[in-house]
Amino acid sequence: MAELLGIGCSHGPIILTPPENWHRSRERIFSRNPNFQAPPQLIKELGDDNGLTQDIIDQQKVVEAFQVMRDRLHEWNPDVVMVIGDDQAENFQQDNLPPFCLYTGDEVDGYPFRRAGGKDNIWEAETETRFTFRCPKDFSRDMRNSLIRDGIDMASSSKLNGWDWGLAHAIINPLVYLDPEGKFPLLPLFVNCYGEEAGPDYPPRPTAKRCYEVGQSIRRFLDTRDERVAVVASSSWSHSFLAHKNNCSAIDLETDRRYLELVRQGQGSQLATLTPEELQDSGDHEILNWIIALGILGDVPAEIVDVRESHTQLAFRVAALWG
Numbered sequence: 386m387a388e389l390l391g392i393g394c395s396h397g398p399i400i401l402t403p404p405e406n407w408h409r410s411r412e413r414i415f416s417r418n419p420n421f422q423a424p425p426q427l428i429k430e431l432g433d434d435n436g437l438t439q440d441i442i443d444q445q446k447v448v449e450a451f452q453v454m455r456d457r458l459h460e461w462n463p464d465v466v467m468v469i470g471d472d473q474a475e476n477f478q479q480d481n482l483p484p485f486c487l488y489t490g491d492e493v494d495g496y497p498f499r500r501a502g503g504k505d506n507i508w509e510a511e512t513e514t515r516f517t518f519r520c521p522k523d524f525s526r527d528m529r530n531s532l533i534r535d536g537i538d539m540a541s542s543s544k545l546n547g548w549d550w551g552l553a554h555a556i557i558n559p560l561v562y563l564d565p566e567g568k569f570p571l572l573p574l575f576v577n578c579y580g581e582e583a584g585p586d587y588p589p590r591p592t593a594k595r596c597y598e599v600g601q602s603i604r605r606f607l608d609t610r611d612e613r614v615a616v617v618a619s620s621s622w623s624h625s626f627l628a629h630k631n632n633c634s635a636i637d638l639e640t641d642r643r644y645l646e647l648v649r650q651g652q653g654s655q656l657a658t659l660t661p662e663e664l665q666d667s668g669d670h671e672i673l674n675w676i677i678a679l680g681i682l683g684d685v686p687a688e689i690v691d692v693r694e695s696h697t698q699l700a701f702r703v704a705a706l707w708g
C-alpha cells in the first residue's frame with residue numbers, strides 16, 4: 386500500500402516577488418485585455434495605495450502557508466516528491482505537445498528567477514540562480530511502464546530541447562519554498578492545462594475525467610511500491626484573465642468556493658465530472674493538476690491551510706494538505 390502525503394499549492398510567479406512589485410504583473414496582465422472591466426471588489430482592494438496594503442497581507446499569508454507545508458514535508462521525509470504542474474510553452478514547444486509527460490531522467494535544473502516577475506525576487510537572488518534536483522529515474526520509468534500497461538498512454542522524456550530553459554515555473558516555483566536544497570528526489574509530471582488557450586497549434590487540454598483516471602492509475606502503481614511519496618498539486622484555480630464568463634476580468638469566486646468545499650470534505654472525485662466548457666468558462670484550466678492529485682489521493686478530506694480570494698492576486702489560491 387502506498388504511503389502518501391498530499392500538498393496543494395500555487396505556483397504563480399508573484400509568490401517569489403516582493404509585494405511592492407505585485408502591481409506590475411497585475412497591470413501587465415490587465416493591459417493585455419482590451420475588454421478589461423475592473424470588478425467592484427478589485428477596486429475596493431486597490432484602495433488608495435494601488436493594492437499595496439492588500440498585497441502585503443496576501444504575500445504574508447502565502448509565505449506562511451508554504452512554511453506550514455514545507456515543515457510537514459520535511460517532517461514526513463518522503464522518498465520521492467512528485468510535482469504535478471502545467472507547462473506554459475516552456476519545456477514543451479511546437480515540436481512536442483503531449484497531454485501528459487513524466488520526466489524520466491536522473492537530474493534536472495530549475496532557474497525560477499529567469500522569468501519576468503522572478504527577477505525581483507524576495508531573496509534578492511541572481512537571475513541565473515540554479516536549483517538542482519536528483520530524480521528517481523528507475524521509479525519514474527516503472528511508473529510510466531505501469532501506466533501504459535494499465536491503459537494510460539503516458540509520454541515520457543529524459544531529455545527535451547526545452548530543458549535549456551530549466552524546469553517549467555509550475556514545477557520549480559513551489560520548490561523554491563518546499564525543497565530549495567533538492568533534499569528529496571523530484572519526479573515532475575507535466576500537464577497541458579492551457580490547451581488551445583496557449584495558441585492555435587496547441588491541442589485541447591485533457592479532460593477532467595482523464596486527469597482523474599491518470600491519478601487513479603498512478604495510485605494503482607504506488608500501491609505496489611514501498612516508496613513514500615509526497616504528491617504536490619501545483620496551481621492556482623480560477624484565473625481572472627482566463628475566466629471567460631467574467632470577460633477575462635475577474636476570478637470566478639463562486640465556482641471555486643464550491644470546488645473548495647468538495648476538496649475540504651473529501652469529495653474531490655466530483656471534480657472529475659467537470660466539462661471542458663465549465664473549466665474554460667471559470668478560468669479553472671490549471672485545476673487539472675489538482676484533479677490528477679485527487680485521483681492519486683482518493684476521496685479523503687483535505688486540511689485547508691489557507692485560501693486567498695483577492696482579485697488583486699489574479700487567481701484563487703488554495704494551500705492544502707492531505708495525510
Ligand SMILES: [Fe+2]
Pocket residue numbers: 396397471473555620621671
Ligand atoms: Fe500557472
